[in-house]
Amino acid sequence: MPRNNLSAQGFTRTEAGLPGAAAMTVHESVLDGIGNTPLVRLTRLAASLRPRIYAKLEFQNIGGSVKDRAALSMIRAAERDGLLGPGGTVVEGTSGNTGVGLSLVAAHLGYRAVVFAPAATAAEKIRLLRAYGAEVHLVADFVPRSHPDHLANRAARFAEATPGAWLAQQYDNPANPGAHVESTGPEIWRDTDGTVTHLVASVGTGGTITGTGRFLKQASGGSVQVVAADPDHSAYGGGDGAAKYVEGAGHAVHPDSAEDIWPQAFDTSLVDRYVRVSDKESILSARKAAREEGLLIGGTAGTALAAALRLAAELDESHTIVVIIPDSGRNYLSTYFDDGWLTSAGFLRPAAADGTAGSLLSSPAAGVHILPVSCTVSEAHTELQRRGLEDGEPAFIALDRGTPFGSVHPREVAAAVTLGSLQAALSAGPSQAQEPAARHGVAFTAVGTGELLADVLPDGVRADGDLLALLVDGRIAGAVTGGW
Ligand SMILES: Cc1ncc(COP(=O)(O)O)c(C=O)c1O
Structure with missing residues (x-):
């Protein structure tokens, strides 16, 4: 033509x-x-x-x-x-x-x-x-x-x-x-x-x-x-x-x-x-x-x-x-076009970081530790000890992609574990040692780093066991627990 x-x-x-x-x-x-x-x-x-x-x-x-x-x-x-x-x-x-x-x-x-x-x-x-x-x-x-x-x-x-x-x-x-x-x-x-x-x-x-x-x-x-x-x-x-x-x-x-x-x-x-x-x-x-x-x-x-x-x-x-242009933004008014949604996933971050979840990223214990889904309680326990994690410091059990994890999408996280949660499982009896570690997880909340801590914690109050996964651009970039 x-x-x-x-x-x-x-x-x-x-x-x-x-x-x-x-x-x-x-x-x-x-x-x-x-x-x-x-x-x-x-x-x-x-x-x-x-x-x-x-x-x-x-x-x-x-x-x-x-x-x-x-x-x-x-x-x-x-x-x-x-x-x-x-x-x-x-x-x-x-x-x-x-x-x-x-x-x-x-x-x-x-x-x-x-x-x-x-x-x-x-x-x-x-x-x-x-x-x-x-x-x-x-x-x-x-x-x-x-x-x-x-x-x-x-x-x-x-x-x-x-x-x-x-x-x-x-x-x-x-x-x-x-x-x-x-x-x-x-x-x-x-x-x-x-x-x-x-x-x-x-x-x-x-x-x-x-x-x-x-x-x-x-x-x-x-x-x-x-x-x-x-x-x-x-x-x-x-x-x-x-x-x-x-x-x-x-x-x-x-x-x-x-x-x-x-x-x-x-x-x-x-x-x-x-x-x-x-x-x-x-x-x-x-x-x-x-x-x-x-x-x-x-x-x-x-x-x-x-x-x-x-x-x-x-x-x-x-x-x-x-x-x-496959489709219209009308299908995404409650997601991509909603500032609250963007903030909760860590895509929007206000310049002033005071009081936001993002302010916790600089805390020394905010590193991300990822373990594969296949790991057992005893393997996870040994690994967290080897990495020198403190008792309440969390690791995320996530889908194993065979590559080093830089950051992980929260949807790929099966559970969060701590030395404390794994120790509790091990103390319950020797048969637990070979169970998947993900069965002994602790509750965690994924929060955008632009969110105000006062908004994301239950009743705005920080409790010792609170575990937050900190999202930057939709991926877990850090985690904090308890007394940060
Ligand atoms: C929003 C949107 N964008 C892009 C595509 C991609 O189109 P195709 O399946 O023809 O590659 C689809 C289809 O599944 C879609 O729903």
């Missing part, structure tokens, strides 16, 4: 502040409200940058996210293949936008929808699925892929046992990337008049980046560069696979997984480059987009935006970057 030569100023589609001239779009059905999302040029965030940056607003899909496209495509493919028919049931394990997409398409087409979601899924998201008439089953959080309670296994068993049920399997379903070969890619090529030079997208199942990237590479004769914006800890971009805060993209790996299986929907050969973005930068980028551009975007959009802005700093006027 030929490229048009367009001016460095870009191509004016609508005049700022003057709606009305463009033709109205009339959809003959809800399903026609999926796709054909707009590109919006970032004029404020990119003001000092040389390339044009366009945000593709996937929250404009009728169910509010990019996953509406995959949902419709997968259901249509299942119908074509005779896997789903009248009276059928659509089943998937997902906490996120795919569940919404599948539920709305199922509702429209008269199918039953059954979604398996992790127990930690935000109440708001579960309500949303139920609003579309889906049945939601909550299952265990963050267990190895082979575990019978892993949501994919629960969903698969349900589908097998239910006549007329079809399991969407977005991670391995070719109709997921196929949706983007058919629609997202062509829309970007058409709407940039073939001038796009870089695609930036976050990667969950990989459907978006694979399908869109495949089309754009083909259309451009291979010249469009495909850039994966990936959370710091995600295994896709070379991270350790640890838990993260920005949900919906990246690849976390439970360390007890026998093998790390990547989705078939993700064709890694299409990715020219990974740009790694921390939870904090993703979240702050999303907030900045709302406050400075007037564009309310989600966390994975923040990841992609941060990567696009970094990339743009290396490029010039001859380049046009398209960044995918």
Whole structure:
């Protein structure tokens, strides 16, 4: 396809502040409200940058996210293949936008929808699925892929046992990337008049980046560069696979997984480059987009935006970057856009540290000690003694990633133990020595280092046994107990 030569100023589609001239779009059905999302040029965030940056607003899909496209495509493919028919049931394990997409398409087409979601899924998201008439089953959080309670296994068993049920399997379903070969890619090529030079997208199942990237590479004769914006800890971009805060993209790996299986929907050969973005930068980028551009975007959009802005700093006027905005910030008003939530996770820290949990970080005993989940009471006891910990000084038992722990996500902590708690177990009888140390933990509270101690301690009073894990940017950076 030929490229048009367009001016460095870009191509004016609508005049700022003057709606009305463009033709109205009339959809003959809800399903026609999926796709054909707009590109919006970032004029404020990119003001000092040389390339044009366009945000593709996937929250404009009728169910509010990019996953509406995959949902419709997968259901249509299942119908074509005779896997789903009248009276059928659509089943998937997902906490996120795919569940919404599948539920709305199922509702429209008269199918039953059954979604398996992790127990930690935000109440708001579960309500949303139920609003579309889906049945939601909550299952265990963050267990190895082979575990019978892993949501994919629960969903698969349900589908097998239910006549007329079809399991969407977005991670391995070719109709997921196929949706983007058919629609997202062509829309970007058409709407940039073939001038796009870089695609930036976050990667969950990989459907978006694979399908869109495949089309754009083909259309451009291979010249469009495909850039994966990936959370710091995600295994896709070379991270350790640890838990993260920005949900919906990246690849976390439970360390007890026998093998790390990547989705078939993700064709890694299409990715020219990974740009790694921390939870904090993703979240702050999303907030900045709302406050400075007037564009309310989600966390994975923040990841992609941060990567696009970094990339743009290396490029010039001859380049046009398209960044995918998978969903809206409306889904995250109680998390990324809430100052209290950010503070409680240690992402926001006031300059004045007096009276905050962060003021305890400088205490000499505030170091973080991590032990693997596999360690027994006697092993943990010996190790804490070897490290010279005081009686009440804690160590965290966390998932063993086989690498030195710099800091750990509280979700990966099984328990906190102290010499005192381990000693009590050992005194109870010799059989306890070989028990997992995590069974003899003490209660602890994870607090953001920006939180006021008076707010986080019960009744504002410090008790001797109080154990605080101190969070900096979402990870345990220190711990204090008792008389600090
Ligand atoms: C919020 C959000 N961002 C990004 C993605 C990634 O999209 P994909 O699965 O196509 O890689 C998803 C999908 O799961 C998502 O829900």
